[in-house]
Amino acid sequence: MAETSRAQRRGIEPAKTDAVIPAELRDARRWFAEMVVARRFEEEAERAFRRGKIGGYLHVYTGQEAVAAGWLAELRDDDIFFTAYRDHAHALFRGTPPGAVMAELFGKATGVAKGKGGSMHLFDVPRGFYGGYGIVGGHIPLATGAAYALRYSGTDRICLCFLGDGAMNNAAFHEPLNMAGLWGRDGLCPIVYIVENNQYGMGTAVDRASAVTDLASRFEAYGVEHERADGMDFLAVRALARRAIERVRGTGRPYAVEMLTYRFAGHGAADLFQPYRSKEEIAKARGHDPIAILERRLREAGVLTEADVARIHEEATAAVAQAVRFAEESPAPGADELSTDIYA
């Protein structure tokens, strides 16, 4: 699949004789490398934020990598997706060059949106990424309408809508979900809602914000089939994604998945003290690091060696350093860009 070749383009080569490795694991090894790049990317972004190179808000994806990676690994090249503001890894996994993402964070002309959107509004429409959105829940109606448009136009393309647990308490969740349920009856809403339940909406734990903590069950109200699953094991996420996407593509009916995951970092770069959770809780969660889990599974399967891992980390560090350099050396947008792109 095309996503595989993206990893190859970044120079991450297989470590073993491919013939003896099952195709799926060989591909997973490349996704392991992608996840390491995403992790390094977020670490460098946080550093750049502290250096004052990145302004505004910065929400990193550390800890949740298996979710976006697992789903985007199964998304066809002509499919589309929407997400919220914790969106860097989604762009990277879809193949947006790390330099263009970092340059956007730096507010540079070479960024994916010419420096006009910033961290929360990454877009890569040619790759089917219809945006990161900063108002919690606000993108859910867009994704629902987009799914309708795909089927209305007579294609079998589908839409993924990533959202956080916090977005489920918003009218922008409930209204379009009801419409998705209605449209799905006629096979006109090929969408998967992927709830990335990282346990906190900013600093408010799920059980303090939602009267029902089995979040998947809330889709029941709208006639949208749903399930709840572990979001930390890439191979399991990917298997689920394959099944769900195939089903949605075939039926035109919406599907929903609650992925149980965890945000290792604070809500944003300014969330330094995190008074809403304990250090012990974070340490315990870090014991289930999605990157470590995938590494272990691939090592056990014999498709990844210690030397491979070291090399993958080294290459990721180099790729991200290059992205930072590119962002730093890129020019700021020209003053003439202030008033362009407002009207067509």
Add this chain to the structure above:
Amino acid sequence: MPELSYRDALRTTLIEEMDRDRSVVLMGEDIGLYQGTFRVTADLLDRYGPRRVIDTPISELGFIGAAIGMAMLGLRPVVEVMTWNFSLLAMDQIVNNAAKIRYFSGGQVDVPLVIRGPNGAGVQLSAQHSQSLEALYGHIPGLRVVAPATPAEARGLLRTAIRSRDPVIFLENAALYGLKGEVPADGEFALPFGRAEVARRGRDVTVVAYSRMLHVALAASDRLSAEGIQAEVINLRTLRPLDVRTVAESVGRTHRAVVVQEQWRLFGAAAEIAASIYEQAFDQLDAPVERVTGADVPMPYARNLELLALPHEEDIIRAVKKTLYRS
């Protein structure tokens, strides 16, 4: 030229554009089976089927947001809000998504969306159903704001709106739906945005108006004419873009200006237009610009109070005379 009602001018233009372009779809509350609250979409469900004429639940945020998503994927949704009052439920979608996606994506995606429906006061609909919201939307970069006053404008501006690549706030007026007027039959007839019309020539004072207030301004001008005062009436047609040039040129001829709006006075469209006149034509003015506006109150129910809250011909006549230092 055939004569059509404002309602039929809208409806026939929808039909022409839907026949021409399959990407045009309609959405809204009770626009299909019920035939539309003001019957602008009457019979269209039968003509085009439920995939193109989509009856929605009462979920303004949900269906306006969904229409934005459809537009991003290349459809041209025309969404009916039963009245613009209900658009407040979708304010975040309109302001934070429709208006801004093109900009914050660096121009990667268009939002060719029309949201249409009646704006302004009816008769005794009271506080929640009588609002004029053009200043709210006129404030937002990324939106187009259109307010047709006649059947021909309804037709010409709706066609431009549907074919536009930008989100358009299309403000109709319930009192105008039955208004009849000559309408060009040409299926390509369109009026450009940002071009005001001189609706009546006059040398003594410029009266600026739009939507229903145009008709009030014209009626006031007729009465002034009987007193020997010739008002030039400018019909704005669109508020964003705003044709300041046509207004300023008129003021250059008359040296006096009255701006009329139905909405509340503070921070309203008339304030913006008056400020533009001061900026563009200050030296031409022989008197301060006068504003005729609705009262600064929530709309009352009682008919006598409602009449007090709305601008009338007498208010315009009084304002015109004030600019002429006559009483």
